[in-house]
Amino acid sequence: MAIQRTGARLRPIGKIRSIIKKRSQAPKLGSEGAPDAWLEVSPFAAQGLDGLLAGGDIIVITWLHRARRSVLRVHPRSDRRRPLTGVFATRSPDRPNPLGLHRVTVRRVAKNRLRIGPIEVLDGTPVIDIKPVLSGLQDF
Amino acid sequence: MAIQRTGARLRPIGKIRSIIKKRSQAPKLGSEGAPDAWLEVSPFAAQGLDGLLAGGDIIVITWLHRARRSVLRVHPRSDRRRPLTGVFATRSPDRPNPLGLHRVTVRRVAKNRLRIGPIEVLDGTPVIDIKPVLSGLQDF
Numbered sequence: 001m002a003i004q005r006t007g008a009r010l011r012p013i014g015k016i017r018s019i020i021k022k023r024s025q026a027p028k029l030g031s032e033g034a035p036d037a038w039l040e041v042s043p044f045a046a047q048g049l050d051g052l053l054a055g056g057d058i059i060v061i062t063w064l065h066r067a068r069r070s071v072l073r074v075h076p077r078s079d080r081r082r083p084l085t086g087v088f089a090t091r092s093p094d095r096p097n098p099l100g101l102h103r104v105t106v107r108r109v110a111k112n113r114l115r116i117g118p119i120e121v122l123d124g125t126p127v128i129d130i131k132p133v134l135s136g137l138q139d140f
Numbered sequence: 141m142a143i144q145r146t147g148a149r150l151r152p153i154g155k156i157r158s159i160i161k162k163r164s165q166a167p168k169l170g171s172e173g174a175p176d177a178w179l180e181v182s183p184f185a186a187q188g189l190d191g192l193l194a195g196g197d198i199i200v201i202t203w204l205h206r207a208r209r210s211v212l213r214v215h216p217r218s219d220r221r222r223p224l225t226g227v228f229a230t231r232s233p234d235r236p237n238p239l240g241l242h243r244v245t246v247r248r249v250a251k252n253r254l255r256i257g258p259i260e261v262l263d264g265t266p267v268i269d270i271k272p273v274l275s276g277l278q279d280f
Contacts, residue, residue: 008149008150008203008205009148009149009150010148010149010150010237011209011236011237013228013236013237045212045228045236047212047213047226048212048213048226048227048228048229048235048236049226049228049229050213050224050225050226050229051225051226051229051230052226052228052229058228059241061201061237061239061241063148065148069151072185072187072188073187073188073190084190085190085191086187086188086189086190086191086192087188088153088185088188088189088192088198088269088270088271088272089188089189089190089191089192089272090191090272091271091272091274095188095269096151096153096184096185096188096269097150097151097153097201097268097269099201099239099268099269101199101201101241101271128237128239129228129235129236129237129239130228131228131231131241132228132229132230132231134231
C-alpha cells in the first residue's frame with residue numbers, strides 16, 4: 001500500500017531548553033501554569049527564522065519523545081473515571097505519531113534562539129516545525 | 141549531538157481522498173475555497189477515532205509529501221514582490237519537516253472514514269495525526 005512506503009524521517013530543527021526536567025513536573029496544557037522556555041534552533045535551520053519577531057504568536061510542533069506510540073485509547077487527562085477514548089479525540093501525548101502542538105508567544109529573538117511561552121514540554125524535547133499564527137486565518 | 145539521533149520515523153495513520161489531484165488546483169489555504177474530502181484512517185489506527193463526533197472541529201496534521209525539505213526561505217505566497225522570508229515565519233509547504241496543519245469540521249463519521257472540510261491538500265496526502273479542538277483551550 002502506498003501509505004506504508006511514506007514513512008518519512010523527521011529531522012529535528014531544534015530543541016526546547018526548559019526548567020521542566022521530569023514528566024511529573026509538566027502541566028498537561030501550556031495554559032495550566034507552564035513556564036517560558038528557550039527554543040534553540042540548530043545552525044542548519046537558523047535561516048528559517050528570518051522574519052519572526054518578538055510579540056507575535058507562533059505554533060511550535062514538538063516530538064514528544066517519551067510517549068508510547070502503540071497506544072490508541074486512553075482515559076482523558078489520565079482520569080480513570082473517564083471512559084477510554086480514542087487518542088485522536090484527546091490531547092494525550094501517547095499516540096502513533098506523538099507530535100505536540102503548542103501555541104506560544106515569542107518573548108524575544110536572540111540569533112538562533114527564541115524565548116517562548118508558556119510551554120509545558122520537558123527540557124530536551126525535539127522541535128520539528130514552527131508556523132506563524134496568521135491573523136484573519138480561521139484555522140488557528 | 142543528541143538532536144541528530146532523534147530522527148524519528150513517521151507512521152502515517154491514514155490518507156486524504158480529495159477531488160484535488162494537482163498542486164495547481166489546490167488553494168493555498170483551506171479558507172480559500174477548498175473542498176471537503178475523506179480522511180481514510182488505516183485499520184491499525186481506527187480505534188483511535190473512538191469518541192470523535194460529527195459537528196466538531198479537529199486539527200488534521202498531514203505530511204506534504206511533494207514539498208522541498210531543503211528550502212529555508214521563500215517569497216510568501218509565491219509572490220516574488222514580497223521579500224524572501226524564513227519558512228518558519230510563513231505557511232509554505234516547503235520546509236525541513238513539511239507538516240501541514242489544517243483545522244477542519246467533521247461532517248460525518250463512517251467507520252474508519254471521516255468526511256472533513258474544507259481542506260486544501262492533494263488527493264493521497266498522508267495523514268500523521270488528528271487532534272480535537274478543545275473549547276476553552278487558548279491554544280487553538
